[in-house]
Amino acid sequence: MTHDTQAAEAGHAPASAAWPIRLDGVSVTYPNGTTALRDVSLDIDAGEMVSIVGLSGSGKSTLIRTINGLVPVTAGTVTVGPHTVSGLHGRRLREVRGHVGMIFQGFNLATRVDVYRNTLVGRFARAGRLRTLLGVTSARDREVALTALDTVGMLDKVWSRAAALSGGQQQRVAIARALSQEPSIMLADEPVASLDPPTAHAVMSELERINAERHLTVLVNLHLMDLARQYTRRMIGLRDGELVYDGPAAEATEADFEQIYGRRIRPQDRLGDRT
Amino acid sequence: MSPGTTTEPATRLDLPPRPRTWPRRTLVFSALTAFTVATCLPAIGGIEIDLAAIAQNWRHGAANLSALLQPNWSFVPRTIQPMLETLQMAFVGAAIAAALSVPLTLWAARPTNPNTVTRTAVRAVINVVRAVPDLVWATILVAMVGVGALPGLLTLVLFDVGIVVKLVSEAIDSTDHPYLEAARAGGATQGRMNRALALPQSLPLFSNQWLYALELNVRISAILGIVGAGGIGRLLDERFGFFAYGDVSVIILEILVVVLLIEAASNVLRRRLA
Ligand SMILES: Nc1ncnc2c1ncn2[C@@H]1O[C@H](COP(=O)(O)OP(=O)(O)OP(=O)(O)O)[C@@H](O)[C@H]1O
Ligand SMILES: [Mg+2]
Numbered sequence: 001m002t003h004d005t006q007a008a009e010a011g012h013a014p015a016s017a018a019w020p021i022r023l024d025g026v027s028v029t030y031p032n033g034t035t036a037l038r039d040v041s042l043d044i045d046a047g048e049m050v051s052i053v054g055l056s057g058s059g060k061s062t063l064i065r066t067i068n069g070l071v072p073v074t075a076g077t078v079t080v081g082p083h084t085v086s087g088l089h090g091r092r093l094r095e096v097r098g099h100v101g102m103i104f105q106g107f108n109l110a111t112r113v114d115v116y117r118n119t120l121v122g123r124f125a126r127a128g129r130l131r132t133l134l135g136v137t138s139a140r141d142r143e144v145a146l147t148a149l150d151t152v153g154m155l156d157k158v159w160s161r162a163a164a165l166s167g168g169q170q171q172r173v174a175i176a177r178a179l180s181q182e183p184s185i186m187l188a189d190e191p192v193a194s195l196d197p198p199t200a201h202a203v204m205s206e207l208e209r210i211n212a213e214r215h216l217t218v219l220v221n222l223h224l225m226d227l228a229r230q231y232t233r234r235m236i237g238l239r240d241g242e243l244v245y246d247g248p249a250a251e252a253t254e255a256d257f258e259q260i261y262g263r264r265i266r267p268q269d270r271l272g273d274r275t
Numbered sequence: 276m277s278p279g280t281t282t283e284p285a286t287r288l289d290l291p292p293r294p295r296t297w298p299r300r301t302l303v304f305s306a307l308t309a310f311t312v313a314t315c316l317p318a319i320g321g322i323e324i325d326l327a328a329i330a331q332n333w334r335h336g337a338a339n340l341s342a343l344l345q346p347n348w349s350f351v352p353r354t355i356q357p358m359l360e361t362l363q364m365a366f367v368g369a370a371i372a373a374a375l376s377v378p379l380t381l382w383a384a385r386p387t388n389p390n391t392v393t394r395t396a397v398r399a400v401i402n403v404v405r406a407v408p409d410l411v412w413a414t415i416l417v418a419m420v421g422v423g424a425l426p427g428l429l430t431l432v433l434f435d436v437g438i439v440v441k442l443v444s445e446a447i448d449s450t451d452h453p454y455l456e457a458a459r460a461g462g463a464t465q466g467r468m469n470r471a472l473a474l475p476q477s478l479p480l481f482s483n484q485w486l487y488a489l490e491l492n493v494r495i496s497a498i499l500g501i502v503g504a505g506g507i508g509r510l511l512d513e514r515f516g517f518f519a520y521g522d523v524s525v526i527i528l529e530i531l532v533v534v535l536l537i538e539a540a541s542n543v544l545r546r547r548l549a
Contacts, residue, residue: 068460098462108457110472112479117471118454124471125462135470174457181461 018046018217019081019099019184021067026076028062028241036062038241039076044234046081046184049211049218051228051249054238055261060221063238064187067219068100069093081184098125101178101216105190107170111163115154115173118162119145122180141180148176152206168199175206179214186210188220192227197272204231224271225257339520346528347521354510354526358533361506364424365492365537368431373485375432376439377474380481383440384447386455387469398444405437409495413504427496427504434495435488439481446480447473482548486541493537497530 023042029035036059044050052060065071066078069085078085083096101122109118123141124132131138149155152172162170171191178186188207192200208231211218222228228235228249235252237245237260245252245260254265261269381387382397412433416426454476458468500508507526514522 070456070460094462094464096462097460100460102457102460104453104457106453108453110454110476112476113454113472117475121454121458121463121468121471122461124458124464124467127467132464132467135467177457177461 017184018215020044020046021185021217021219022077022079023063023066024077024079026063026066026078027074028059028066028071029074036241037066037073040238040241040243041076042236042243042246044217044219046217047211047215048234049208049232050220050234050236051232052219052221052236052238053223053225053228053245053257053260056223058238059241060223060238061189062241064102064189064219064221067185067187068097068102094125098181099184101181101183101186103171103174103178103186103188103191105193107162107167107174107194109162109170109173109177112161114159114161115149115165116145116158118173119149119177119180122148122177125181144182145176145180148179149173151179152176166199167195168202171195171199171203172206175203175210179210183216185217185219188218190221190223192271193223200227200271207231224269225252225265226270226272228252342520343524343527345521346524347519348525350514350519350522350525351529354507354529357500357507357510358529360424361496361500361508362493362533364428364431364496364506365489368428368492368496369435369485369489371428372432372435372439372488373481375436376443376485377481379436379440380443380447380477381469381473383444386447386452387465387473389465397440401437401440404433405441409434410498410502413499413502417503422503422505424505427499427506430499430504431492431496435492438491439484439488442484443477443480447477452476479548483545486545490534490538490541493530493534 021042021044023040026037026040026042027035028037040063052063054060062071066073067080067085069078069088073086076086080096080100085093085096088096120137120141123137123145127138127141146155146158149158152175154169154172154176157165157169157173162173165173171194186207191207192203195203204227207218207220210216220232229252232249235245235247235249236243237256239260239262245256247256257265257269379397379401382393383401385394388394388397409430413426413430416429420426420429452473454472455468458472463471496504496506497508497511500506500510501512503509507530511523511526514526
């Protein structure tokens with residue numbers, strides 16, 4: 001019902017409404033005994049674009065992975081939109097994951113598979129039991145995937161193998177794969193850490209645009225302070241698995257970053273200006 | 276230049292002490308030597324290597340060898356039919372095994388089957404299949420389904436499936452599959468991501484082993500006939516029984532040529548598929 005009215009207001013059918021994210025006293029201890037998150041509580045509104053910053057090993061990846069259940073929480077609850085992720089299994093968990101897109105530092109494409117079929121993976125969660133069993137794609141799946149590729153400017157490479165693309169192009173395909181899920185939340189785990197500065201800015205702009213145009217909730221892990229300041233409005237700082245900063249990104253001072261990092265700012269904490 | 280400057284580097288590197296490996300190496304080497312010697316001692320029931328017998332039989336062997344060096348070319352027409360049967364067994368066996376190996380391999384590898392119970396079960400069955408020697412399989416199957424090409428074919432299928440599933444599933448286990456994590460994060464089922472991503476991604480591994488299985492099949496099926504499992508091997512066994520070494524020689528040469536041809540063809544294919 002609400003979905004229909006929103007669609008009417010927007011003048012076109014929006015893929016889906018953005019979801020809020022809520023972490024309540026979340027702790028994660030890995031099976032080997034490493035505690036990666038300690039009692040983290042967090043409220044992110046639908047449609048916000050938020051960065052998570054922190055040093056290597058501070059728990060950024062762990063935090064972002066609890067949101068789609070890739071990492072199970074040891075304590076606390078994670079809620080996305082109407083669903084409580086913690087405790088979900090099997091079919092129900094896959095359904096929730098279908099609404100949460102994710103982008104990775106290493107792109108995570110099947111390199112021997114063409115761009116088209118890599119992008120279609122984003123449609124798998126929406127297929128019914130029979131389609132899943134037979135492995136067939138619907139006309140709508142194809143249309144959504146191709147539109148997503150067009151959005152990120154990769155339609156001309158649709159029949160290339162992923163291995164034949166540059167890093168920046170691969171990340172664009174990975175974004176298209178996530179977009180074709182028609183997600184309510186977009187997670188990005190260091191999406192630009194493997195890219196050169198101009199490409200990094202291009203990919204960050206892409207995420208910014210997705211947030212603005214599709215009104216998606218975007219949560220992005222970054223370890224570079226200037227990227228967090230430039231592209232996100234709100235910033236969350238992690239140190240040793242604890243939430244040590246939660247506030248506006250643009251106004252975050254050097255002192256704030258030094259507090260998050262637990263050391264002085266170094267040149268390698270900055271990427272450099274967009275060109 | 277004084278000898279001191281050549282042995283003493285200008286900047287001394289802080290090298291950690293090198294682990295001492297020679298005591299272990301010496302131990303392993305002497306253990307292996309002792310074991311080899313022990314297995315040849317008749318006193319403890321080891322293998323008897325009777326040099327005198329080898330010398331005695333040599334004359335006999337030399338006579339047979341000279342017979343083998345005179346192939347009876349007129350025998351060639353009679354070998355065509357059994358040779359075709361052998362090739363048929365090899366190809367059909369490799370094709371059936373290739374089809375069976377795909378789901379079994381994906382079930383036997385951890386990245387494509389996170390379920391420990393079913394994975395262990397498939398691996399256990401494959402290990403049992405592989406533990407039984409091919410000639411034993413052939414003998415059992417001949418006893419079960421009778422003399423002919425069928426037991427030979429079944430033996431080859433079992434043998435190939437064992438090899439392909441083991442080697443390919445281990446290769447899949449030992450590589451990273453980040454694209455599977457991405458698909459899982461996007462809510463895909465394991466079965467669908469296996470078919471859409473893991474299979475095309477692992478296809479070179481598969482095709483390599485399928486071709487290897489085909490090469491092995493031609494060699495093995497030449498021998499399987501000896502226990503009654505059809506093909507050129509049965510003719511070989513029969514001519515050997517009649518001491519018709521000229522005919523045997525023709526068969527051996529033919530097997531050699533066919534094996535080399537198949538190997539050359541599969542090398543070309545392998546290069547194309549890579
Ligand atoms: N699968 C795992 N098993 C055990 N320990 C893990 C696992 N993944 C991460 N850890 C540990 O948890 C802690 C947090 O790791 P995490 O990957 O979340 O950090 P991060 O902030 O993303 O670091 P980076 O910037 O290097 O990616 C680290 O101490 C890490 O060693
Ligand atoms: Mg990380």
